[in-house]
Amino acid sequence: MRIPLLDLTAQYDFIKTEVDEAVQNVLDTQHFIMGEPVKKFESKVNGYIGSNYAFGCASGSDALLLALMAIDIQPGDYVITSPFTFFATAGAISRLGAIPIFIDVEYDSFNIDPEKVRAFLEGEDELAKKINAPKEKIKAIIPVHLYGQVADMDPIMNIAKEYNLFVIEDAAQSIGSKYKDHSAGTMGDFGCFSFFPSKNLGAYGDAGLITVKDEGLAEKVDMLRLHGARPKYHHKYVGINSRLDTIQAAILEVKLKYLEEWSTRRREIALLYNELFEEAGLIREGITLPKETTGNPETSGVHIYHQYTVRINHRDELAKHLKEKGIGHAVYYPIPLHEQECFAGLGYQSMDCPIAYEAGRQVISLPIYPELTEEKIQYVVKTISEFIRG
DSSP states (O other), rough: OOOSSHHHHHHHHHHHHHHHHHHHHHHTTOBBBBBBBHHHHHHHHHHTTTEEEEEESSSSHHHHHHHHHTTTTTTTOEEEEEEEEEEEEHHHHHHHTEEEEEOOOOOOOBBOOOHHHHHHHHOSSSSHHHHHGGGGGGEEEBBGGGOOOOOOHHHHHHHHHHHHHHHHHHEEEEEOOOOOETTTTSSSSEEEEOOOOTTOOOSSSOEEEEESSSSSHHHHHHHTTBBBBSTTTBSSOOOOOOBHHHHHHHHHHHHTHHHHHHHHHHHHHHHHHHHHHHHHHHHHTTTOOOOOOOGGGGTTTTTOSSSSSEEEEHHHHHHHHHTTTTTTOOOOSSSGGGOOOGGGGGGOOGSHHHHHHHHHEEEEEEEEOOOHHHHHHHHHHHHHHHHOOO
């Protein structure tokens, strides 16, 4: 049995007629840049998550960059973020000449630990003494809602208010997830979304979106994504070219109708995985299952399971075994950002973020997509059971 990590062909087969029609409509109009489908998609995302303003852009990476540009991040400024995330989170900070501050994550959620953020800002921990960032130069926090579960936002927002920091939510993996009934991307000053093809809401190429809370910053973001101009050829800012393609917007509008249904199915699959792993007794034998923390429905949270990620010792050996058995898998992320070569000059050691360090050596993500059948899920669990007991 061969099981991919993600089966986009099965998804396309289900919505093929609608997608093809949407693309053909764009071809017929020939409005490929900032066409009407872009405005319609922005409006529908706004309605879906309840944000104030939403602007399509070229990618989730650009969404992060636009947020930082909007708050005038300058070379030598500092921005707090997680070391356990895709490179784009810190890459956007460094691209503007600013300096990322990597604060370790929570064990259960893999998201940035608010208590450690506070300890750093209060200068109480060894990392604060080591980095020695001037308080007035720390300008923002970028919490990452990893794997489809929102970071613990209440304490983060309290810290931000206390220290006069902007909050930029990296919601690249979490559209539709909730924290105490608040949608990801609507609590901070900005929300940054990716529609990379493998995301729960994926385009057929690169695409992204940024949400903005403040009206003035929203107007600025809208200009920044269009070379900083308004009207055309009148440039108030030095912006960038980061527009959401009309064809991608048309495709995403079709998919958005099904997102809630797909997210519900992903959670059903995750719970079935949990049940089967527990029945097999594998929790006692070294596998740690994902935990719903802020994504617990009992606290009005929603975990959308962009990834179903477990911890296990001998992770690399398991990955080899899964490959031999035809089971797709991935490691998100094997090298935390504070250990990356390009950030070596910042002076971090591996154990400055010990939970992220350990996670990078233990996590593995298993197949999860709405069309995944129970038979295939059972096969994945059986294969892992054979590995652990083999």
